[in-house]
Amino acid sequence: MISLKNIFKSYIQGDLDVPVLHDINIEINRGEFVSIMGPSGSGKSTLMNIIGCIDRPTSGEYVLNGFNILESNEKKLSMIRNQFIGFVFQHFHLLPRLNALENVELPLIYGGISKKERRKRAQEVLAKVGLADRMDHLPNQLSGGQKQRVAIARAIATNPSFILADEPTGALDSKSGEQIMNIFTQLNKEGTTIIMVTHEEEVAAYTPRCILLRDGRITSDMKRVFT
Amino acid sequence: MSWMESIKFALSSILAHKLRSALTMLGIIIGVGSIVTIVAIGQGGEAALKSQFAASGNNTIEINFIPDSDDPFAMITDELPVFTEDNIFQLRKIPEVKHVITTNSSMEMLMVNEQSISTQVLGVTDEFFAVNSIEMKRGRKLNEADFSQSNNVIMINDGAAQELFKDSKVIGQILEIKGQPFEVIGVYKSAGGLFGLSTPEIIMPLTLWPVLYGTDDIQSVTLQVKDISQLELAGTKAAKMLNDAKSPELEGKYEVLNLEELQKSMAGITKIMTMIIGGIASISLLVGGVGVMNIMLVSVTERTREIGIRKALGATRGNILLQFLIESMMLTLFGGTIGITFGAAGAYFVSFIAKWPPLVSIEVIIGAILFSIILGIIFGIMPANKAAKMEPIDALRYE
Numbered sequence: 001m002i003s004l005k006n007i008f009k010s011y012i013q014g015d016l017d018v019p020v021l022h023d024i025n026i027e028i029n030r031g032e033f034v035s036i037m038g039p040s041g042s043g044k045s046t047l048m049n050i051i052g053c054i055d056r057p058t059s060g061e062y063v064l065n066g067f068n069i070l071e072s073n074e075k076k077l078s079m080i081r082n083q084f085i086g087f088v089f090q091h092f093h094l095l096p097r098l099n100a101l102e103n104v105e106l107p108l109i110y111g112g113i114s115k116k117e118r119r120k121r122a123q124e125v126l127a128k129v130g131l132a133d134r135m136d137h138l139p140n141q142l143s144g145g146q147k148q149r150v151a152i153a154r155a156i157a158t159n160p161s162f163i164l165a166d167e168p169t170g171a172l173d174s175k176s177g178e179q180i181m182n183i184f185t186q187l188n189k190e191g192t193t194i195i196m197v198t199h200e201e202e203v204a205a206y207t208p209r210c211i212l213l214r215d216g217r218i219t220s221d222m223k224r225v226f227t
Numbered sequence: 228m229s230w231m232e233s234i235k236f237a238l239s240s241i242l243a244h245k246l247r248s249a250l251t252m253l254g255i256i257i258g259v260g261s262i263v264t265i266v267a268i269g270q271g272g273e274a275a276l277k278s279q280f281a282a283s284g285n286n287t288i289e290i291n292f293i294p295d296s297d298d299p300f301a302m303i304t305d306e307l308p309v310f311t312e313d314n315i316f317q318l319r320k321i322p323e324v325k326h327v328i329t330t331n332s333s334m335e336m337l338m339v340n341e342q343s344i345s346t347q348v349l350g351v352t353d354e355f356f357a358v359n360s361i362e363m364k365r366g367r368k369l370n371e372a373d374f375s376q377s378n379n380v381i382m383i384n385d386g387a388a389q390e391l392f393k394d395s396k397v398i399g400q401i402l403e404i405k406g407q408p409f410e411v412i413g414v415y416k417s418a419g420g421l422f423g424l425s426t427p428e429i430i431m432p433l434t435l436w437p438v439l440y441g442t443d444d445i446q447s448v449t450l451q452v453k454d455i456s457q458l459e460l461a462g463t464k465a466a467k468m469l470n471d472a473k474s475p476e477l478e479g480k481y482e483v484l485n486l487e488e489l490q491k492s493m494a495g496i497t498k499i500m501t502m503i504i505g506g507i508a509s510i511s512l513l514v515g516g517v518g519v520m521n522i523m524l525v526s527v528t529e530r531t532r533e534i535g536i537r538k539a540l541g542a543t544r545g546n547i548l549l550q551f552l553i554e555s556m557m558l559t560l561f562g563g564t565i566g567i568t569f570g571a572a573g574a575y576f577v578s579f580i581a582k583w584p585p586l587v588s589i590e591v592i593i594g595a596i597l598f599s600i601i602l603g604i605i606f607g608i609m610p611a612n613k614a615a616k617m618e619p620i621d622a623l624r625y626e
Contacts, residue, residue, distance in 0.1 A: 054619040082541020093536045109232050110541040
């Protein structure tokens, strides 16, 4: 489903060409639950942005569901982000003036889903993350854990190919973090592909596959079997 | 994404900053308001002129004798201005003329119950009733027989009925005017008259005028034409005919109200007014428009992260462009709508003072609304484009 080949990424800083990612090769299949780990500055956020099609690599090849991302134009990338990817951000990134339900409906609006259908779907996914009684709350009326659950509901509302989570527990207390990870685990069991970036060992411990990144290179890509 | 969604987003964003939005609209409000006012005043003035000419739409035009202003005695000569029987006869021959309404009037002191009451006496012909609609309160109008047989009968207005007879039984009463007895046959409603008060007025057949006043000259002539478009032509012909026929001793000339000249002088006044208010309006609109652009730029910057989130969730450049464009359009549309309200109020105020009909036509309102929307597009396109072109990665990282 996701195929990254020889991905290089560098930023121009003044006269300097600062390399961030070197020769990244990753294959991720449907149904996987993958964590990308590494210390800060290792390039894991950049890698995540590239996978999420909100940043472009300097060179390499990225094929997602048969679409060559580097050759896709802006409009097609919007469609790809909308249809294939469900983002979950560290700081939730909910729109403050919209209530929980409206926030979840947002990607469905851009996907051109009818009003009736998207309301139904938004209610379903919010119920799924346990927020059926918080639908008309504004983000600032919700706790951190609840906000992140709204964000997860928003991510799965469009039925994407995979969820891309950037430090999803980074801004949460450990109890809320645990709840979030349990939701992810449950979603993965139901067949959702999840790619998660984190620097916390205990969070990464939830995932069967872990890719380690250091100084822009993959240092390990291992799978483990939970018993 | 549907327009409804875009409008909803735009509304919530405008309402989230009420004061800011209101201040931003101010320039547009003043600009659009001024434009609506000048257009309405211009159109109202023109309509006033036309209605003055075609006295409340009955296609009439009055002929006046204007004495030479060089001759100070001309004004006070008793014999002026006059129309002879022959003049009237000639005027009737003008093909465009439908009726020639001849009237004489005089102020008389009438003695009633040892009280003298000043009363306006009008001598009219039957054509007077063809042109002026007169509403009877009691009794009947003067009829054909009254005119042809020179019956000593009169109609009085409600003011006269009140003053002369204290509203007791009026019909059939005898009133003495200049030593002649007249029978009151009807009471009519006064045309104008503030608060129902009207000066006493009496209408009698013009054929009786020579008996009372010893002259068959006519004081006032009004022409009614068949069609309003012929008004000017008929007026010019009539004036020329009268001037050609007048005796050389008469210092002065016959004139009709000249529409073209009036329009010209009117246009002169409105032109200056249009230039002044138009100047204010365009400066205000330019400043207002730049204000809208400025606020939209601020709004785009403030909402950089929101733009990033929307893009990550699948918003296209077009979605973002439309969202901000609709927002700026709604700002100018609201401003324009408020401006139209103020402009209309201003127009009504001016027309109230100038005493001409206020005219805020539906075309002006639609025009102003479209103009406001176009302003929003012109000044909103740059900020909206800036928002649309943001890279999602930069927008999401924006602190």
